[in-house]
Amino acid sequence: MADETANAQGTAGFLFEMGVLKNARRTGWWFTGNNNPESIAEHSFRVGIIGSVLAMMEGADAGKVALMCLFHDTQETRLGDIPHIGRRYIEAATNQTVTADQVSAAHPSVKAGVQRVVDEYESGSSLEVLVAHDADKLECLVQAVEYRAQGYAEVQDWIDTSLASLKTASAQALAEAALTMSPLQWRRTFLER
Numbered sequence: 001m002a003d004e005t006a007n008a009q010g011t012a013g014f015l016f017e018m019g020v021l022k023n024a025r026r027t028g029w030w031f032t033g034n035n036n037p038e039s040i041a042e043h044s045f046r047v048g049i050i051g052s053v054l055a056m057m058e059g060a061d062a063g064k065v066a067l068m069c070l071f072h073d074t075q076e077t078r079l080g081d082i083p084h085i086g087r088r089y090i091e092a093a094t095n096q097t098v099t100a101d102q103v104s105a106a107h108p109s110v111k112a113g114v115q116r117v118v119d120e121y122e123s124g125s126s127l128e129v130l131v132a133h134d135a136d137k138l139e140c141l142v143q144a145v146e147y148r149a150q151g152y153a154e155v156q157d158w159i160d161t162s163l164a165s166l167k168t169a170s171a172q173a174l175a176e177a178a179l180t181m182s183p184l185q186w187r188r189t190f191l192e193r
Contacts, residue, residue, distance in 0.1 A: 010105025014114075017102060020077040028083040032154045034147060040076050043139060047072065050142070050174075051135030057170035060127045068121040068132040071114060075099060095122050134171035137162045141175050146183045 021041040029037030051069035055062035073081075075098035082090060099118040103111040121132055141162035144155040159179070166172050182188075 006105065007107040010103075011107045011110050014103055014106050014110070017077050018074060021074065024076060024081060027081045028158070029143075029147065029152075031083070031085075032147060032152045032158075034152050037147075038143060040073050040081055043143070044070060044073050046142070047132075047135050047139045050139050051132050054131045054135055054138070054168060054170050054174070055128065058127060058131055058168050060131045064128045065131050065135065067117050068128065069135050071099075071117045072121055072132065072136060074102065074114075074118070078102065130167055131171075134166050134168050137165045138171050138175055138178075142178050142183075145178050149183050 021044065022039055024040045026037050026040060026043055048066045048069040051065040052062045054060075055065040075095045078098050078101070079092055082092070096115070096119055099115055103114045106114070120126070120129060141159055144158040144162070148155045148159075163172075163175050163179075166175055
């Protein structure tokens with residue numbers, strides 16, 4: 001009974017820790033003058049949606065991709081969101097190492113499952129991993145397009161680097177479409193019916 005209680009508390013602690021992602025901001029956007037950018041949780045939510053859609057388009061396992069997308073930035077509760085420019089000056093623990101610490105007290109199945117998802121995302125080579133990585137980059141591009149529409153002019157670098165890193169045909173097609181339309185076009189299309 002003591003092990004069950006400890007496992008439940010360790011797992012609940014992990015859940016509380018994941019709540020930090022709702023308040024932690026994506027710091028790279030500060031360079032664009034945006035002092036209230038999206039949270040890491042907001043980013044991860046849409047990465048999961050985009051990953052699921054890309055998986056459907058690419059014939060990959062959408063559930064597996066969504067799970068990888070959901071956990072891809074969970075380590076940032078401990079490391080923060082280090083912008084790419086900052087990573088050149090910092091040597092941090094690997095995401096796998098951080099994840100192992102985060103789930104060390106969790107239920108054994110949770111510990112093994114979360115670690116497996118993060119390990120695959122970080123070092124796998126399957127179609128699902130490729131799609132999950134594309135989802136992360138495509139979400140950044142879409143967010144940049146939205147910020148540009150809101151008046152943040154200095155987002156082109158984010159668009160260019162995200163676009164250049166996309167590997168799947170589906171992600172490339174969605175990126176090109178996103179770049180040719182208003183972020184609110186979906187609303188206008190619905191209202192015109």
